[in-house]
Amino acid sequence: MKISRKDNNPLNSLITIDIERNDFEEKVNKVLSNYRKKANIPGFRKGHVPMGMIKKQYETAVTADEVNKLLQENLDHYIKEEKLNILGNPLPIIQEDLDWKAPKFSFDFELGLSPEFDINLTEKNKVTHYQITAPDSMIDDQVKNYRKQYGKLIGQKNPKGDFEITASIKNEAAEIETVHTFELSEIKGKANLAAFRKSTVGDVVKLKYKSLFVDEPTATRILSASVDKLKKIEGEISFDIKEINERVLAEMNQEFFDKIYGPNRVKSKEEMRLKIIEGIEKQFEQQSDQKLLNDVTEYLVAKTKFNLPTEFLKKWMQNSGEKPITAEAADEEYVRTEKGIRYQLIEGKIIADHDLQIKFEELKTFAKEMISMQMQQYGQAGLPDEELEGIVARVMSNQDEVRKLSEQLMNKKLLEFYKSNLLLKKKKLTFDAFMKEAFAKG
Numbered sequence: 001m002k003i004s005r006k007d008n009n010p011l012n013s014l015i016t017i018d019i020e021r022n023d024f025e026e027k028v029n030k031v032l033s034n035y036r037k038k039a040n041i042p043g044f045r046k047g048h049v050p051m052g053m054i055k056k057q058y059e060t061a062v063t064a065d066e067v068n069k070l071l072q073e074n075l076d077h078y079i080k081e082e083k084l085n086i087l088g089n090p091l092p093i094i095q096e097d098l099d100w101k102a103p104k105f106s107f108d109f110e111l112g113l114s115p116e117f118d119i120n121l122t123e124k125n126k127v128t129h130y131q132i133t134a135p136d137s138m139i140d141d142q143v144k145n146y147r148k149q150y151g152k153l154i155g156q157k158n159p160k161g162d163f164e165i166t167a168s169i170k171n172e173a174a175e176i177e178t179v180h181t182f183e184l185s186e187i188k189g190k191a192n193l194a195a196f197r198k199s200t201v202g203d204v205v206k207l208k209y210k211s212l213f214v215d216e217p218t219a220t221r222i223l224s225a226s227v228d229k230l231k232k233i234e235g236e237i238s239f240d241i242k243e244i245n246e247r248v249l250a251e252m253n254q255e256f257f258d259k260i261y262g263p264n265r266v267k268s269k270e271e272m273r274l275k276i277i278e279g280i281e282k283q284f285e286q287q288s289d290q291k292l293l294n295d296v297t298e299y300l301v302a303k304t305k306f307n308l309p310t311e312f313l314k315k316w317m318q319n320s321g322e323k324p325i326t327a328e329a330a331d332e333e334y335v336r337t338e339k340g341i342r343y344q345l346i347e348g349k350i351i352a353d354h355d356l357q358i359k360f361e362e363l364k365t366f367a368k369e370m371i372s373m374q375m376q377q378y379g380q381a382g383l384p385d386e387e388l389e390g391i392v393a394r395v396m397s398n399q400d401e402v403r404k405l406s407e408q409l410m411n412k413k414l415l416e417f418y419k420s421n422l423l424l425k426k427k428k429l430t431f432d433a434f435m436k437e438a439f440a441k442g
Contacts, residue, residue, distance in 0.1 A: 001070075003078050011309040013111040015078065015090065017071055020104050024066045031062045063100045071107055085114035087309060087341070088316035112312035114345060119304055119353075121421045126303075127295050129424040132284035132434045134277045142276045147249035150259055154246045157200055159184055165196065166243040169223060171209070173234035178224040179242070186218050199241050206236040284431060289415050291438050296418050301342050308341065310334070347414070356413050358406055366409045368392050 002018040032054050039049045075090055090109040098105075159165050166181040187193055189211050199205050209230075213219040219230055223237075250256050257266040266272050317337075318330040325333070351357060371391055375383055383391075395401045418424075429437065 001074065003074060005082075011113050011115060011307060012312055013084070013113060015075065015109040015111060017074060017107045017109070018104065019067065019070065019107075024063070024070050027066045028059070028062050031066070032058060035062075060100045067100075067105065075109060079111075084111065087112040087114055088313060088320065091312070091316055091319065110312060110315070112309035112316065115306040115308065117304060117306035117345075117349070119300065119346060119349060122423075124423040127292070127299050127422060127424055128427050129292050129419070130288045130434055130438060131426065131428045132281065132288050132431050133428055134280040134284070135430045135432070138280060138431070139273055139276050142280070143252075143272070144249070146260055147252070147256075148247055150250040150256055152248045152250075154248060156244045156246050159196055159199065159244050162247070164243075164245045164247055165239075165241060166245070167205075168240040168242060169237060170240075171223075171233050171235070171237045174225065174229050174232040176223050176225055176229070176233070176237070180222050180224065181243075182222050186214055186222065188212060188214050196239075199239075199244075201241050201244055203241050205239040205241065207239070209233045209237055212237065284434075288434075292418065292424075293411060293415055296422065297343050300346050301339055304342070304346050306342075306345075308338070313341070350414070350417065351410075354417060356410075356417060358409055358413070363402070363405060363409060364392060364396060366412075367395055367405050370405065370408075371395065 001020070001023050004016045004018075006014045006016070008014060032051070035058055036049055036051060036054045037047050039054060040046055041049050041053070044050075079086060079090075090111050093108040093110065095107075153164075156163055162183050162185060164181050164183055166179065168177075168179050170177050184193060184196060187196060192207050192212055195205050195207060209219075213222065216227065216230070219225075220227060223230070252269055252272070254264075254267065257268075257272060258264070260266070260272075261275060266275055314327070314330045314334050317333045318325055318327060368388060371388065372383075375388075395405075
């Protein structure tokens, strides 16, 4: 066997593999012998079918199979040995009417090679890193939510103001049957509001669905129904009033602070607001980081110039799926994916050049941190280390979970790298301003 390579240009190579019958004939004969032992052909005892008959029926298919195995094995080995960075997979050049009885064969494979390029991270203020601040309205809402959560419910005869109504809600046509608590502020229309204000516990209020709720999201939440289900509503919706309550807000004292944050961790309204700001801005940080990652991706792709083996990649896209696609479809696919291919190459180079590869112990530690955070969210903080290690082990045995965690950890590492190595433009703004500026462009 002989393998040779011809570089047509820096991005395209042709691999030629020359093989002779003695490279694969022994394996072909072994397979045919096994076929003969198992062949069940009328007129012959099992294991006594003439080899000539076996060869006539199976030799071409077995030869093709063994040659393909030999080609794949040696081509993979050659690519690794020569340390060729390829894009896609090698593409065989199809030969028509190949004579499988010939003493010698020659096979050609096209290769698309990764380009050589440099990444410059020294330019200043090309990408904005947003710091999203919590507006007073959001802080005030969170304070009110806490005061509601730890406040008292006082039963009332008739609803008014921001009293809460708990009702069994039904509509037969849309098969809606749910129990929900809502406020009058979520109801629209003078007649509808008047009907609820006159009601008391035990009454059944029946109203038309049209223009009943302040908006569609409110309707889906109160009726526990999808948007599609809302379209099926006919006739009236009935509200069987079960409770009418006034929610008295909790006083903002030390007992209140301790219930939320633990003993003596917060001692004043001002400290509570600072804690709320910290929590809100921590949540916003995830959106800011995702925006930064997207913007850095766009920036690096636009700034880092290199050529791709375009025609090879289009040809590979034509033939890499379960079914071949047309040249026109491959052109469209290339346009859709070119930016992604470029960023994968850029990201891979950054990871390799700056040793950002994920190590197993590193991934395990990250998984442990993520699981601990999730447990805290479900009120299971402080799990014994042995129990936590068991959960981590189960997660790490699931390949899909490992892949997701690896992607999350790599994004985290890349973000930390970009924040440290790019001279980013810092900008503080509220969440609403962030949404308007960051996503309303174009």
